[in-house]
Amino acid sequence: MKYLCLGYLEPDLMDAKPQDEIDRVMQECKPHLEQLYHSGKVLLDAGLDKAATTLQRKNGKLRMMDGPFTESKELIGSAFLIEAEDLEDAVRVASLHPAVQVSAGESFGWRIEIRPVHHFELFSPEG
Numbered sequence: 001m002k003y004l005c006l007g008y009l010e011p012d013l014m015d016a017k018p019q020d021e022i023d024r025v026m027q028e029c030k031p032h033l034e035q036l037y038h039s040g041k042v043l044l045d046a047g048l049d050k051a052a053t054t055l056q057r058k059n060g061k062l063r064m065m066d067g068p069f070t071e072s073k074e075l076i077g078s079a080f081l082i083e084a085e086d087l088e089d090a091v092r093v094a095s096l097h098p099a100v101q102v103s104a105g106e107s108f109g110w111r112i113e114i115r116p117v118h119h120f121e122l123f124s125p126e127g
Helices: 012-015 021-038 087-094 103-108
Strands: 002-009 043-049 053-058 060-065 075-083 111-117
Touching: 002 087, 021 060, 021 103, 043 053, 043 087, 053 087, 053 111
Parallel strands: none
Antiparallel strands: 002 075, 002 111, 043 075, 053 060
């Protein structure tokens, strides 16, 4: 089964830190990412920009809005897709991510959310 893992952060907490401290923490992330990638379970890993565009159908018209629209101060900073046997295996794999391995991540509000992915098979319009 596939699982989408979303990495959250609190940008205000990170922005309050000096750049050299952030750079040092990012260096601490590298060996944890290598371990995650060498698990053989990662299908895709992507860092997400703060900027976002949202599409919504409202009153019969398509609207486009700038900015991520979440209900909290958190942003999704990364997303990775893994293949796992079950939720327990997904938790084991996701726990290799630096967001939960690097102790400084706690002060940045880092966390990982794991969601099962129910994907749809492509189909042919002819039948």
